[in-house]
Amino acid sequence: MKGDHERMRGSESLITVACIQFEPRVGRKEENVAESVRLLHLAADRGARLCVMPELCNSGYLFNTRAEAFALSEEVPQGSTTQAWIEVARTRGLFIAAGIAERAGGRLYNSAVLVGPDGYVGTYRKMHLWYEEKLFFEPGDLGFPVFALPLGRVGMAICYDVWFPETMRLMAVQGADVICVPTNWVPMPAQPPDERPMAVYLCMAAAHSNAVYVAAADRVGTERGQLFLGRSVVVSPAGWPLAGPASADEPETIYADCNLAESRRMKTLNELNSIMQDRRTDFYDRTLGSRIVP
């Protein structure tokens, strides 16, 4: 017969994580934020505690000019978007990680903001900029922060960041239990039609290698000729999808019950292996970043 403690396992840090996949419209910020707030309330009705929304979900993604990107950006946390999300978080007891066009003086960042019932928590600024993002945004300058929340430790990464295994590794090394990924996945060359997007496999591999939850919220739709892939997914620390991949072309919110304590238990694989302690930092430090292939 199992003891109380044994029976409680699996609910130690149990929360419902929601990835809210929708279709922001470029330039229509008020409408996008209103839609995000409506969807956050629906997720709260379904019991979500941590909600993830797509990259640049207040502004849209494909800017034609720097002036357009600048006009759609706002300061964090003072701007109206962050304030609207804080209000939902406060009234519904949510934590929210969502993509936002951030302005700081004359600089623009492709950022993710984290807010909760007590207000603003922190910001992640995309470290690896994809393609024409480089024309308007500055590369992130805040590193890879991990935020300690009442529900567990939360990191954020945005889209192309996940192509760099360093991103999630550095958050896991700092103790992240769940990594929220606001994203705008686009088609990659050589993607076989019968496979999940490569991005989903990158999330699965990163979740498994680091024993962390990964919650990726993608957008859908076509914006100024650019197709986005949908297929939002919540991955367990074992690396397998718990919810999703969602639809490729329809708005959809996916839900997964996650015991964030599992990301800590699962770091230990057996009495001889612990994935963080097995890292060969004695050799990594000598080599990593030391040579770049042209």
Place this chain on the structure above:
Amino acid sequence: MKGDHERMRGSESLITVACIQFEPRVGRKEENVAESVRLLHLAADRGARLCVMPELCNSGYLFNTRAEAFALSEEVPQGSTTQAWIEVARTRGLFIAAGIAERAGGRLYNSAVLVGPDGYVGTYRKMHLWYEEKLFFEPGDLGFPVFALPLGRVGMAICYDVWFPETMRLMAVQGADVICVPTNWVPMPAQPPDERPMAVYLCMAAAHSNAVYVAAADRVGTERGQLFLGRSVVVSPAGWPLAGPASADEPETIYADCNLAESRRMKTLNELNSIMQDRRTDFYDRTLGSRIVP
């Protein structure tokens, strides 16, 4: 009309890579080496230029005692196994990356040896030891070497090494075009029966993130109660299987035509993105290895 140069693309550094999946028997070294030599000749008959064979494929894997492991190990390159492989390489014009139980004085290593038509090239010693390997083997002390061969640049990793994204990243940073993975994959908890083994997804993600070929040769069979997974695979720099995954339980050699120059072309994704230059080494260096989660 395409020019000569354009038409030659795809065959610039074209070689056939073979992953030789078979079933070594623990303790029966002479038989195992004889079988590996027989299979290498068959692969050469089929046009293979680079052959990969499983982890510890001369000795078997599940040692009961240190004495047993010691007795099955040998010095590299003087030992009879490496000499046998060099002989095949020389007569058939092959390069061979294969797992071997290496002895150096009183130390044992779970190693991979690389040999070619001109003899011994180099050794990789497994950096991340899995489970009871830690009882008998020393952790690798040679780092993550990449060997420049006439056909391209070759790195090696062994089994659990692939669980550490640093492994393939560090080889890619040093310019590896193909990473050979002698392996003995074992079942992992929570593996859904209708999915490829997580190890295959780790190879796919690493190949894609680093734009390198990954050629993993696994073993099959059950040894002293331990099941091995088979499913050897050759993955393209885009991250998709070119050959395999092979059978889960039968010996099988898989072949893929690989243009190793592609691993260099594919580092550049577009006129603004190059995966090695997009790495944020300014921040990685500050964080990586600095803190370990207990």
